[in-house]
Amino acid sequence: MADDTKTPVTEISDGTEGNASGGKTKDSEIPAVVPILPLRNSVFFPGGVLPLSVCRTKTVALIQDAVRDEKPIGVITQRDSDEDDPDADGLYQVGTIAQIVKILKISENNYSMVVRGLSRFRLEELVQREPFLKARISPVAEEKPAPSDVKLEALGINLKKLAREVIDLTPELPAAVGDHIESISHPGTLSDLIAAHIDVTLEEKQSVLETASLADRMQLVLELLNRKREVLQLSSKIDDAVKGEMSKTQREYYLRQQLKAIKEELGELNDEDEELDELAQRLQAADLPPEAAKAAQKELGRLKSIPPASSEYTVSRTYLDWIADLPWNKATEDNIDIPKAREVLDADHFGLEKVKKRILEYLAVRKLKNDMKGPILCLVGPPGVGKTSLGQSVARAVGRKFVRLSFGGVRDEAEIRGHRRTYVGALPGRIIQSIKKAGTCNPLLMLDEIDKLGADFRGDPSAAMLEVLDPEQNNTFSDHYLDLPFDLSKVLFIATANQLDPVPAPLRDRMEIIELPGYTFEEKAEIARRHLIPKEIAEHGITPEQFELTDEGLSKVIMSFTREAGVRGLSRRIADLCRVVAVDVASGKTEKHLLDDKDVVRILGSERYWNDVAERTEVTGVATGLAWTAVGGDILFIEATQMPGKGMLTLTGQLGDVMKESCQAALSYVRANSELLGIPATFLDRTDLHIHFPEGAVPKDGPSAGVTILSALVSLLKGIRVRGDTAMTGEVTLRGLVLPVGGIKEKVLAAHRAGIKRLILPERNRKDVLEVPEQARNEIEFHYVTRMDDVLRLTLEQDPFGADSKKNGDASAAPASRKKAAGSAAKASKTSKSASADAAAKKTAAKKAKADRS
Helix, strand or coil: CCCCECCCEECCCCCCCECCCCCECCHHHCCCEEEEEEECCCCCCCCEEEEEEECCHHHHHHHHHHHHHCCCEEEEEECCCCCCCCCHHHECCEEEEEEEEEEEEEECCEEEEEEEEEEEEEEEEEEECCCCCEEEEEECCCCCCCCCCHHHHHHHHHHHHHHHHHHHHCCCCCHHHHHHHHHCCCHHHHHHHHHHHCCCCHHHHHHHHHCCCHHHHHHHHHHHHHHHHHHHHHHHHHHHHHHHHHHHHHHHHHHHHHHHHHHHHHCCCCHHHHHHHHHHHHHHHCCCCHHHHHHHHHHHHHHHCCCCCCHHHHHHHHHHHHHHHCCCCCCCCCCCCHHHHHHHHHHHCCCCHHHHHHHHHHHHHHHHCCCCCCCEEEEECCCCCCHHHHHHHHHHHHCCCEEEEECCCCCCCHHHHCCCCCCCCCCCCHHHHHHHHHCCCCCEEEEECHHHCCCECCECHHHHHHHHCCCCCHHHEECCCCCCEECCCCCEEEEEECCCCCCCHHHHHCCEEEECCCCCHHHHHHHHHHHHHHHHHHHCCCCCCCEEECHHHHHHHHHHHCCCCCCHHHHHHHHHHHHHHHHHHHCCCCCCEEECHHHHHHHHCCCCCCCCHHHHCCCCCEEEEEEEECCEEEEEEEEEEEEECCCCEEEECCECHHHHHHHHHHHHHHHHCHHHHCCCCCCCCCEEEEEECCCCCCCECCCCCHHHHHHHHHHHHHCCCECCCEEECCEECCCCEEECCCCHHHHHHHHHHCCCCEEEEEHHHHHHHHHCCHHHHHHCEEEEECEHHHHHHHHECCCCCCCCCCCCCCHHHCCHHHHHHHHHHHHHHHHHHHHHHHHHHHHHHHHHHHHHHC
């Protein structure tokens, strides 16, 4: 409610307060109810003169009423300066009765006036709020000093002495203020005048106003003056020290300029001196930290004493150039507009919601907490899913410089930390070089292919990266070349990797891992429409009016000419189509090229991939499994066959030890449960088994193919085919338990790409399916199992256990009647199988003899 005010000016000559007409105002003349003018950011004392600019509606109404009735007003300080309409709780309890001595109307609702402070009062209660405040008050009696009060006299002398010292230390106060203070004899008026002009807090001034006792009031002002004097003395001492240092610096500069002028007159000034002067200016403008500035000045002084022809001159000069060029404190302002950042991320990349969510979380926290350290993210996924381009998009969304640092093939620790200056041709490491290239101390550093870091006799680069990627240490990162601490805590690190296994555990622990799965067919189609096709059209110099790929054509490219987790191969195939159209356009054919699936086959040739799951599982002994690879998931066919022999097990397909053990475990399960499965117990006596994993040039290992191997064996021995629309994964134990495996997300996406409609997964992997894109989950029928007999019932076209088989039953716990029935069936089957085996053996021997004769 209170309007803008100026600092109160005291005009007191004899310790009394005059009214507008020049007469004196006594306490008996002050009404019991007065208008209240709240005052902001200032305390008004009796005897003071306060100029006011009035423009608020309530204040204008108050002034008009007071002038009309020639009544005094109450000026009281409000507690909260931001409150426009304070109530009784928002006002202090003690204020000053004031008389309007001058008023000037500037416009309709704009007045300028001057009020004079008369005496103190205490606010009892508010009696009116509209159209302006009115309050019932009680006067605060001013204590009359005794003529022979020695304490008041001593306090007055000390007040004047301290006030003179404070005025001398405050140049902005005019000297006349000191003379005016010396002329005042009334103790109360003296303390009020000093309190009004001293630079202390609002609460401290209000304490002086509320103190009625003269001795207590003078003691309080004396304490405030004494503290102010100490502050001013300390400030003056610091100012003198700074001026002395500045004078020393200016003197050195003056002498150097004189020396330079003398050398110019003598013709001795050379290019080296000018270069060193320029280097000194660059170092001064670089805003170096204290430690770096000290080292740079020391090296610069050493450089000036080295002959330019010396090899040390070049080493020292290069070192100083690096220090001057690094952005020690130069940073870009982050774009913390969350909706805009989300818009940028969505425009550049389709999908990848987990990464986008994490980046937006960082920006949100950065907006709320300005000193937050940059996160260290690691994007893990197969090639072509957009890890590197995502880093560029994040840099654009955040508003930071982007620098890509490739770690592929890096085997030397000095590549990270740099070489020491004692070596010829030494340079800083890649981290410092990237910071210099960015030109700011807070860029986005893309650590590409961090899983390709190697190690040899020259050191382990991954160990050097531990300090770089540790938020608790990288604020003092020390490069061997610089040998100075450099703050990397403001850098936003984003690493990329195809797989986490090669990354050492301590380094992996310092990064926040975000996995990027492969894309579904629909996601690939959307990415191609939004990004790949417009990009390739622009890069090949054609226009959208000259090239269009139909939905059927795009589907053919994705399904028949690419099979990958990412979209890099898809981009190449689209580029192949664009080049053919570019040839026609360059030859003068300007009509639009509308390419359908037939045109795609004509241009790209025969189909490279097709869905052969159903064809390959038409025979018994073939099952479809799922595999995880560094480039995403894939389907895996497992073939089993039998031949006359002596019970040998042959494994082919370049298998690792774990996968070989899975084959042996699957065979052991079949032999242990042969009666339950209706397979002769002696089926291996005259039979050899061969399990083959196609694509033999590709190494294979891991336990996740256990259920697939066992399904293929049972399918072969029972003569029941595995369903062609079903794939499976899971580790199997000798007791027939199905254990969880890894890479579920990648495997499910591979099955989706291959057209699989049913998936058999371990029950404990149910939670991992939630990370699979919703579209793939909706198009696949999932079955979760805990035991192998469940797997066989779901995968084989017929129940291998027969109609009386008990689900989830353990062979070792089968009832006696069930064992007897199974034994009878096994005996019958054994007789039949033996006869068949003998006949097959004779037939094979005859064929072999015939072949030998020929």
